[in-house]
Each structure stands twice: as C-alpha cells, then as structure tokens.
Amino acid sequence: MSSTPLSPRLEVQNLRRVFDGQAVVEDVSFSIPAGQVTCLLGPSGCGKSTTLRLIAGVDRPDAGRICVDGMPICDETSYVPPERRAIGLMFQDFALFPHLSVAENVAFGLKGGGANTRARVGELLEKVHLSRHAQSYPHALSGGEQQRVALARALAPRPRILLMDEPFSGLDERLRDGIRDETLGLLKDEGTAVLLVTHEPHEAMRMADEILLMRAGRIVQRGAPYNLYNAPVDRAAAAFFSDINVLKGRVRGALTPTPFGDFLTPGHPDGTEIDIVIRPQHLKIDFDRAGRGPNPTAQDGTPARGIVERARFLGRESLVEFRMEVDGSVLRASVPNVFLPKPGTPMWLMIRRDRCFVFPATGRA
Numbered sequence: 446m447s448s449t450p451l452s453p454r455l456e457v458q459n460l461r462r463v464f465d466g467q468a469v470v471e472d473v474s475f476s477i478p479a480g481q482v483t484c485l486l487g488p489s490g491c492g493k494s495t496t497l498r499l500i501a502g503v504d505r506p507d508a509g510r511i512c513v514d515g516m517p518i519c520d521e522t523s524y525v526p527p528e529r530r531a532i533g534l535m536f537q538d539f540a541l542f543p544h545l546s547v548a549e550n551v552a553f554g555l556k557g558g559g560a561n562t563r564a565r566v567g568e569l570l571e572k573v574h575l576s577r578h579a580q581s582y583p584h585a586l587s588g589g590e591q592q593r594v595a596l597a598r599a600l601a602p603r604p605r606i607l608l609m610d611e612p613f614s615g616l617d618e619r620l621r622d623g624i625r626d627e628t629l630g631l632l633k634d635e636g637t638a639v640l641l642v643t644h645e646p647h648e649a650m651r652m653a654d655e656i657l658l659m660r661a662g663r664i665v666q667r668g669a670p671y672n673l674y675n676a677p678v679d680r681a682a683a684a685f686f687s688d689i690n691v692l693k694g695r696v697r698g699a700l701t702p703t704p705f706g707d708f709l710t711p712g713h714p715d716g717t718e719i720d721i722v723i724r725p726q727h728l729k730i731d732f733d734r735a736g737r738g739p740n741p742t743a744q745d746g747t748p749a750r751g752i753v754e755r756a757r758f759l760g761r762e763s764l765v766e767f768r769m770e771v772d773g774s775v776l777r778a779s780v781p782n783v784f785l786p787k788p789g790t791p792m793w794l795m796i797r798r799d800r801c802f803v804f805p806a807t808g809r810a
C-alpha cells in the first residue's frame with residue numbers, strides 16, 4: 446500500500462438536513478479517496494439514505510459542503526445538478542429498463558453508440574460474466590444476474606464516485622456473500638470511490654475499507670472494520686456488530702468489582718455505574734469439578750459458576766446460555782462447532798479480560 450495520503454475524490458463537510466424542524470443528518474463529514482469502499486452503516490431511519498441523496502444531488506442540504514476532486518458541487522454558492530456530478534447510482538431494486546436488452550441497459554449512460562461504447566459494454570459484461578446474456582432482457586435473468594447488470598450499467602460511464610443504497614438486500618441470502626465479493630473485486634478493479642449504504646454490519650465488515658457508523662443523524666464512529674469491531678466507541682456500537690454480554694458494576698477506588706473479579710476502571714469517579722461489555726466468543730467455559738472450577742489467572746480473572754439454561758447449535762458454533770449463580774444474570778457464550786451441554790449442568794465461566802470493553806452505564810438492563 447502507498448504511504449502517501451490519497452487526495453479525496455469525494456469530500457463531505459458538516460452536512461446537515463432538517464425535515465419538519467428535526468435534523469435527520471447533522472454535522473456529517475467524511476472523505477473517500479479513489480479505489481476505496483466506504484460503508485455508511487446504521488439502523489433504519491438514522492439518515493443514511495438522506496446523506497446519499499444529498500450527495501447524489503436529488504435533495505439539497507440545509508448546511509454543509511460537498512466536493513468532488515476538490516471542486517465544490519454543493520455549498521452556499523454552488524449547486525451542480527445530479528446529471529453533471531459524475532456520480533453513479535445503484536439502488537436496491539436495480540431499476541433496470543425492462544424494454545432494453547442487457548447490453549442496451551449497460552450502454553444507457555454512455556454517449557453515442559460507436560465502437561468505444563461497444564467496447565466498454567463488452568468489457569463490463571465480460572467482467573460481470575454476462576457476455577452470453579448481452580441480448581437477453583432483464584426479466585429473463587436471475588436476481589443475482591440483474592444485480593450484475595445494474596452494477597455494470599452504473600460503472601459504464603466511469604463515474605468518479607459510485608453511491609450504492611442497500612445494493613444486495615433484494616438478493617437471496619445464500620447468494621449474497623458471493624455477489625458481494627464479486628462486486629468488490631469489480632469496484633476495486635475500476636478504482637471508483639464508493640459510498641455504500643447498509644444496515645447490515647456483516648455486509649459492511651465484508652465490503653468496507655472504512656466504516657462510518659451512523660446513529661440519529663450523526664457519525665458516531667469511523668474506522669477500519671477491525672477497529673470498529675475491536676474498539677467500539679460505546680455499548681451500542683459494540684452491540685451493533687454482535688450479540689453482547691454486559692456485566693454491571695459500580696466503581697470503588699478506580700476498581701469495579703464483578704463476579705469475575707475486580708476490573709481496573711480508572712478515570713471514572715467512585716460510584717459511577719459501569720457496563721463491562723464482552724462478546725459471547727470471548728467467554729471461556731470450563732467443567733465443574735465437584736463444585737470447583739479452574740484457578741484464577743491474570744488474563745481471565747476469577748471464574749464464576751453458572752448453570753446451563755439452554756444450548757443451541759447455530760452451524761459454525763454453539764450458543765450456550767448460563768444463569769449465573771452469584772446474581773441470577775444471564776450470560777451467553779459461543780463455542781466453535783458442536784457443544785451442547787444439558788440444561789441444569791453447572792459450569793464455570795471466565796472472561797477474556799483483554800477483550801472486554803468498559804463504558805459508563807447507559808441505563809439499560
């Protein structure tokens with residue numbers, strides 16, 4: 446990877462959009478260099494599509510600035526209409542023209558019908574493995590094939606930026622990962638700057654170079670998928686990416702006591718309620734030996750005993766639910782492969798302390 450910083454192809458600064466007196470996009474800023482896929486990730490209604498529409502130019506912001514290759518396309522003094530923004534769009538319903546063949550759909554945004562157009566259409570159809578369907582009509586294609594035509598059509602005019610709004614959500618779940626990977630390959634090949642909107646963390650993790658995590662109109666965290674997963678900014682950010690367990694405690698002298706021993710919680714005044722968050726795969730399980738469990742370790746702290754309530758096999762892993770003896774709370778542990786202890790079995794749990802996140806409590810149980 447090059448060490449020189451890439452100049453942004455798309456730059457969005459302090460974007461704001463208000464509907465009915467309510468800001469649905471607030472102070473949104475980010476930039477995307479060529480060849481990078483950025484995912485705007487967040488729950489339904491958090492303002493993702495509105496942000497996309499502002500960048501596409503089909504809606505206008507109440508404040509902020511949008512630049513493409515350093516040139517403003519939308520700010521207080523300039524407004525470039527959508528068709529002159531060199532921005533490609535791809536939506537979840539693909540919106541193919543039913544009366545045009547696959548090749549005609551792909552050629553739609555290209556000027557003229559000469560040899561260059563034919564070459565570009567041919568090149569893209571080859572890349573999306575649809576050359577043999579060039580003369581077919583959309584209704585004769587599968588959902589996955591239609592998605593690939595839509596992608597080829599969006600990329601045909603070599604847009605500087607491609608905006609994708611939930612582009613895989615209309616597809617059969619079993620096909621999605623394969624199509625995501627193929628799409629990613631093509632996007633990287635074309636070197637476009639991509640902003641992909643999704644509410645699915647799995648999709649963002651699989652596709653993104655950078656994730657922008659959005660909540661209630663604002664970007665609450667940004668970074669590589671690894672960083673968002675491993676260093677969430679708060680409890681809700683942790684919970685967005687997987688099931689979580691929460692140990693509740695109260696700070697006493699920079700420590701928070703829990704059933705798993707004391708946690709260092711510096712920087713929080715005495716009496717602060719703390720949530721210690723841990724993902725199910727970072728709980729360790731050990732057997733009960735006549736009422737005794739494993740010895741405490743520096744890494745895992747003190748073990749605590751729980752009773753199996755339920756165990757389910759989920760395919761790649763098993764999820765075991767424990768009722769903790771000390772306080773009756775429920776903790777979930779995920780274990781690779783098949784591990785289905787009987788309900789009522791006592792077992793000992795330990796938690797990987799290096800994988801815990803400590804946050805001030807948010808008030809939820």
Ligand SMILES: Nc1ncnc2c1ncn2[C@@H]1O[C@H](COP(=O)(O)OP(=O)(O)OP(=O)(O)O)[C@@H](O)[C@H]1O
Nearest residue numbers: 464465469487488489490491492493494495496644
């Ligand atoms: N034209 C509009 N007029 C009034 N309110 C709007 C308008 N467009 C969007 N909203 C509101 O703005 C908020 C954000 O909507 P938006 O579609 O951007 O969310 P989203 O994160 O894309 O959600 P989803 O994933 O469900 O599409 C919602 O509360 C929505 O009702």
